[in-house]
Amino acid sequence: MPIPCDSAMRRPEFAAWMKQGNDITQQFLSFGNRPGLIALSGGLPAPELYPVEDVQKAVHRALDKHGSSALAYGAVEGLSALREAVAQRLSTDRLSLKAENVLITTGSLQAVELIGKALIDPGDVILADYPTYLGALDAWLPRQPTYGELPHGGPWPEAKFAYVVPNFSNPTGAVLSVGARAALLAQSSESGIWLVEDDPYGELRYDGVVQPSLLAIGAESGSTAYDGAVVHLGTLSKTIAPGLRVGWAVGSSEMIRALSQAKQGSDLSTSTFCQAVALELIRADADRRHVPTLVNTYRERRDALCAAAQENLSDLFEWSIPEGGMFVWMSARQPGLDTNALLSFALKEGVSFVPGSVFDPRGHVSPSLRLNFTANPPELLQEGVRRLSRAVRDYAAQRPAAE
Numbered sequence: 433m434p435i436p437c438d439s440a441m442r443r444p445e446f447a448a449w450m451k452q453g454n455d456i457t458q459q460f461l462s463f464g465n466r467p468g469l470i471a472l473s474g475g476l477p478a479p480e481l482y483p484v485e486d487v488q489k490a491v492h493r494a495l496d497k498h499g500s501s502a503l504a505y506g507a508v509e510g511l512s513a514l515r516e517a518v519a520q521r522l523s524t525d526r527l528s529l530k531a532e533n534v535l536i537t538t539g540s541l542q543a544v545e546l547i548g549k550a551l552i553d554p555g556d557v558i559l560a561d562y563p564t565y566l567g568a569l570d571a572w573l574p575r576q577p578t579y580g581e582l583p584h585g586g587p588w589p590e591a592k593f594a595y596v597v598p599n600f601s602n603p604t605g606a607v608l609s610v611g612a613r614a615a616l617l618a619q620s621s622e623s624g625i626w627l628v629e630d631d632p633y634g635e636l637r638y639d640g641v642v643q644p645s646l647l648a649i650g651a652e653s654g655s656t657a658y659d660g661a662v663v664h665l666g667t668l669s670k671t672i673a674p675g676l677r678v679g680w681a682v683g684s685s686e687m688i689r690a691l692s693q694a695k696q697g698s699d700l701s702t703s704t705f706c707q708a709v710a711l712e713l714i715r716a717d718a719d720r721r722h723v724p725t726l727v728n729t730y731r732e733r734r735d736a737l738c739a740a741a742q743e744n745l746s747d748l749f750e751w752s753i754p755e756g757g758m759f760v761w762m763s764a765r766q767p768g769l770d771t772n773a774l775l776s777f778a779l780k781e782g783v784s785f786v787p788g789s790v791f792d793p794r795g796h797v798s799p800s801l802r803l804n805f806t807a808n809p810p811e812l813l814q815e816g817v818r819r820l821s822r823a824v825r826d827y828a829a830q831r832p833a834a835e
């Protein structure tokens with residue numbers, strides 16, 4: 433009997449959720465490799481600023497000190513010394529954190545995903561800002577949640593958790609005031625709903641004053657380990673380098689146990705080697721020492737992008753200058769402008785951005801777009817904005833009705 437060739441075989445279908453999924457993140461990351469294209473679409477740090485020498489030293493110290501145990505399987509929860517180091521760093525006079533409050537994760541995106549895995553059954557409600565972080569929407573898609581827009585001024589509907597990026601949100605760059613943070617904590621405690629605080633950008637502040645974290649504001653003084661409803665996520669991706677893939681979730685020991693159980697079947701543990709390197713970097717304060725260099729460079733880039741936008745785009749878009757983070761969120765003055773359709777005009781001009789629809793939990797067409805200012809030097813940002821301005825004018829000329 434002839435062996436059936438590949439094309440004649442019927443293979444099982446992929447899972448139903450994949451039909452709603454998309455490869456938008458992969459596409460936008462791939463724009464970074466197109467010759468001649470100025471990618472304002474990425475969410476990436478400046479690779480030339482990765483502290484290679486500090487990492488090199490940390491790698492040597494990690495292997496000298498930990499030897500072969502740096503290359504072994506590790507505990508699901510993470511290296512206990514690293515958990516303790518994170519707990520110590522985030523503890524304050526009022527907030528007492530122990531190793532049991534910390535789970536080390538493979539980037540903070542894994543923590544986002546594990547929260548969905550541990551909490552969401554199909555149809556359960558997640559409260560989030562609209563727009564919200566695309567990676568979180570992707571991470572939760574297989575869980576089939578329902579979304580509700582997070583009310584900042586009133587009572588919360590029934591939900592499993594609320595998700596916020598309180599410092600320089602992705603995509604809007606917005607910061608929550610202390611009052612807004614306190615209001616979220618009050619609603620979380622009144623409704624008994626977990627409050628997820630995703631904070632990858634907090635250290636990247638270029639102006640204004642540091643706001644206390646939800647975790648810190650919500651803490652009740654005492655020496656017993658934290659037992660509140662906030663789950664705080666952090667990462668070394670923005671202060672050292674994303675290739676390390678080391679992040680953490682900090683929360684009540686009950687939540688950390690649940691997330692550890694969820695993690696067990698995902699990757700057994702975060703790379704022990706990367707954790708040992710991260711521990712050495714944190715012990716040497718390498719990430720904190722690196723922040724001023726990042727802040728000075730990124731501030732200059734933000735200013736260059738915003739100045740170019742003021743010159744070339746202010747008749748078409750409006751935006752706020754972000755106090756930190758990596759993004760400027762621009763909204764068309766003409767609400768009918770469809771930034772999904774605009775993207776192909778921009779690519780033709782040699783510039784990319786991310787259309788607002790991908791950050792909308794409902795996928796609604798959006799008159800907004802996200803521009804990244806950290807991954808390119810000022811001259812390229814300025815040229816990118818000029819190209820974008822030409823693209824919007826081409827678009828308007830060809831689609832007068834939409835304008």
Ligand SMILES: Cc1ncc(COP(=O)(O)O)c(C=O)c1O
Pocket residue numbers: 475538539540541542565567597602630632666667668669674678679
């Ligand atoms: C809001 C937010 N959360 C989480 C992440 C994931 O970061 P990582 O997994 O590299 O720690 C990002 C990355 O861009 C982000 O913007």
